[in-house]
Amino acid sequence: LKSNPSHLTELDLSLNILKAPDVKQLLDLVESPDYNLQTL
Structure with missing residues (x-):
């Protein structure tokens, strides 16, 4: 995410278990x- 920040506008993490x-x-x-x- 940090390598090309300007192109990402939406990230779907619904199938991930985050701490x-x-x-x-x-x-x-x-x-x-x-x-x-x-949108996150």
């Missing part, structure tokens, strides 16, 4: 102005 640190990293990406991730 708290994983969720924190993803939320940091969503909140970062460098990323266009709009």
Whole structure:
């Protein structure tokens, strides 16, 4: 996700089991102005 941040706008993780640190990293990406991730 970090290598090409401007092209990813939607990420479906519905089949993944995420732990708290994983969720924190993803939320940091969503909140970062460098990323266009709009739907998580």
